[in-house]
Amino acid sequence: MALVVQAYVPKYFPGFAAYVDLPLLVTIFFAMARRNPIAGLITGAIIGLFQDLLGHNPIGIYGIAKTVVGYGASSLGVKLDLENAGARLLVTLGFYLVHSAVYFTVARGLVNSTQHWSLPQGILAGIVNGVIGVLLYFMLDRFKQRT
Amino acid sequence: MESFLGRYRNLTILVFVLFLQVLGLAVQVKTGAGEKAETRLIRMWAATAITPFERAVVWVQTSTGNLWHNYFYLRGVRAENRQLKEQIEQMRLEQVRLTEDAAQARRLQTLLSFKEQFVSKTVAAQVIGTAGSDLSRMVYIDKGENSGIGPDMAVITSDGIVGKVLLAGPNESRVLLISDQTSGVGAILEKSRLQGVLRGTANGEVMLERVMSDEQVQTGETVLTSGGDQIFPKGLPVGTVTRVGNGKDLFLNIRIKPAANLAKLEEVLVLTEKQERQAVTEDHGRVRAADILAQRLPSVPDKPAETAAVAGTSASPSSTANAAPKPNSPVAGSAAGAVKSASGNPAAKPAGTSAPSPKTTSQASGVQKPKPESAQKPLIVEQKPAPVAPPADTPQPPQDNSPQ
Numbered sequence: 200m201a202l203v204v205q206a207y208v209p210k211y212f213p214g215f216a217a218y219v220d221l222p223l224l225v226t227i228f229f230a231m232a233r234r235n236p237i238a239g240l241i242t243g244a245i246i247g248l249f250q251d252l253l254g255h256n257p258i259g260i261y262g263i264a265k266t267v268v269g270y271g272a273s274s275l276g277v278k279l280d281l282e283n284a285g286a287r288l289l290v291t292l293g294f295y296l297v298h299s300a301v302y303f304t305v306a307r308g309l310v311n312s313t314q315h316w317s318l319p320q321g322i323l324a325g326i327v328n329g330v331i332g333v334l335l336y337f338m339l340d341r342f343k344q345r346t
Numbered sequence: 347m348e349s350f351l352g353r354y355r356n357l358t359i360l361v362f363v364l365f366l367q368v369l370g371l372a373v374q375v376k377t378g379a380g381e382k383a384e385t386r387l388i389r390m391w392a393a394t395a396i397t398p399f400e401r402a403v404v405w406v407q408t409s410t411g412n413l414w415h416n417y418f419y420l421r422g423v424r425a426e427n428r429q430l431k432e433q434i435e436q437m438r439l440e441q442v443r444l445t446e447d448a449a450q451a452r453r454l455q456t457l458l459s460f461k462e463q464f465v466s467k468t469v470a471a472q473v474i475g476t477a478g479s480d481l482s483r484m485v486y487i488d489k490g491e492n493s494g495i496g497p498d499m500a501v502i503t504s505d506g507i508v509g510k511v512l513l514a515g516p517n518e519s520r521v522l523l524i525s526d527q528t529s530g531v532g533a534i535l536e537k538s539r540l541q542g543v544l545r546g547t548a549n550g551e552v553m554l555e556r557v558m559s560d561e562q563v564q565t566g567e568t569v570l571t572s573g574g575d576q577i578f579p580k581g582l583p584v585g586t587v588t589r590v591g592n593g594k595d596l597f598l599n600i601r602i603k604p605a606a607n608l609a610k611l612e613e614v615l616v617l618t619e620k621q622e623r624q625a626v627t628e629d630h631g632r633v634r635a636a637d638i639l640a641q642r643l644p645s646v647p648d649k650p651a652e653t654a655a656v657a658g659t660s661a662s663p664s665s666t667a668n669a670a671p672k673p674n675s676p677v678a679g680s681a682a683g684a685v686k687s688a689s690g691n692p693a694a695k696p697a698g699t700s701a702p703s704p705k706t707t708s709q710a711s712g713v714q715k716p717k718p719e720s721a722q723k724p725l726i727v728e729q730k731p732a733p734v735a736p737p738a739d740t741p742q743p744p745q746d747n748s749p750q
Contacts, residue, residue: 203399205478206486213609217480236356244363252392254482255512255522258385259371261479263364270360306481309371313527314481315548 201225202249218324220295222246224332226265227294228339230272231281239276243269257310264301268294284333291332295325390515397486397518400475404488408472467619469493473611474518483526483550485611490515493618498577500617506583506605507531507571508614519616523608524584525550532574533584533602538563541572544584544602552585554600561598563590569602579620 201221209216226246230239247265251258272294281287299321306312374385471487489495491514501508501521509523522529524544531544533554540561542554554569567587573580585604593599 202478203396203403203475206396206475207400207403209476209478210473210485211610216476216478222478237359240356240360240363244367248367249392250478252389253396254477254479255484255520255526255528256482257371257374258388259367259374262367263371266360266363266367270356274356305371309368310375313548 202246202253205250206253218327219331220298220324220328221331221335222250222261223265223268223295223298224291224328224335226269227272227291227332228336230269231276231290234273234276236270236273236277239273240266240270243267243272256306256312260302260305260310263305264298267301268298271297284337287333287336288326288329291329292322292325295328296321299324386513389513389520393486393513393515393518393520397474397488400486401488404472404474466621467494467617468615469495469618470613470615471495471519472613477520480550481548483523483546483608484509484512485521485523487519487521487614487616488517489616490517490519492516495519495616495618500578500582501614502578502582502617503606503611503614505607506585507578508606508608508611510577511616521614524604525552525608530575531578531584532572533569534572535563535587536568536570538567541574542600544569552602552604554587554602555593555597557598557600559592559596559598563587563598563600565590579617 201224205216205219205221208219226239226243229242233239233242243265244262246269247262248258250261250265254261272290275281275290279286281290299316303314303316306314469489471489471493473485474488475486477484487495487501495511495514497511497514499511501510507524509521509526509529512520512522514520523546524531525546527546527548529544529546532541533544534541535554535557538561540557540563542557545553545555547553557563565587569584569587571578571580571582571584583605585602587600588603589599589601591599591601
């Protein structure tokens, strides 16, 4: 669902893809909710690889980045209880930066891609993702409780 | 060893999963797979899995929009209709002028044994989604191999070029936009005729590369396709130059604003068939400006034959519209100064030629001997405001009726 929205919304809001990464938010949420590092990293790998398949870049760049994030988020979820909105925002911001760092390292180091990474834009995008993430986690929490 | 793996089980699995993905990446980089056959199938599966949802969303949105705009929100439609009709009239006149230009160009191309490309078939498609990543500038369209779409076909809109088909599935295709880093389009500047290569940048801008820094490029100049990439036919609009600066390696850094709005694409055309053939001149019945103008004058009645004959005696036969329009004739009056005859045409020598259409003003001005249409001189209409026709009793200049 997150991938469908991520692929559809930029058709009308071109800046959406530059600042929002819904698959990443879903990866973080499920990884933290399951609190199992193996499940977290596998969830991240599957979502990331699927995201790679939708683009034209070599398959695996998003996969590697989201695998790392999935593992990190689930490991953090085991140790900390992240129910607070502020903590969730900070965690999402942090994982967004980790994701970007891994992505650009792999893209430049392994694939020899000429991607540019700007730290201010990365932080801004991280905050945007954090705010959207807090709202999304709240919705998903409600949905989880209902089910 | 077993105790080590058991103790660091999670970390071991993480390393293993990462290793597998790095290995996969290395294989792709080594073989240059990218969009090639090795990953084509799995990418198509992914697209097939996701596009039905996007199609459904687009369908709901389009249906709702159509219902609203076609049945409820009709404000200003009459005024728009009137405006469009006026526009059609103007464009028909423009078409006559352009037809003459095109015929002349074809004649010259024939002389030069020039081969030209024709877009013979296009398929209209709707954009249903994007790659969802800012680093992969491509869109999905709702037509694929079943509609005759294949890889490396040009994708355009009415405004300009959009990109090329990267991968075609049965019912959907991926289109690589010209703003993507991996795209490349042969382009030419319209006025200076300088050629370069159009490329996208990491932040989605479009740049024209490979233009030497000692060349003069003006901001605002139009960029067209050069046809050198064998994908886009020559002469399609690409965009306009927005900034010119010095780049590296003695080349200019030219930023282009694409003519097509790549950020908000709705419908596109895929050029599924191109033909390259020798230019030939076709001389099938020309549409005369007088005919078109006459159709715009429904108030001018067809004169009876007797009246026409009388009028023919007073006005010289050579005063017909196709030879040299008189300022007092309705046609000449409506397009005086705008209609000019081609000089040196032997077909114009005999006096008394007539227009074939009963509504043409040459009949109204008294023409007795009809001539075949092929003998008529071509008229070129320039777009100028049509002056008001003078009264019918305006004296005419004397004409020489003697045959030459």
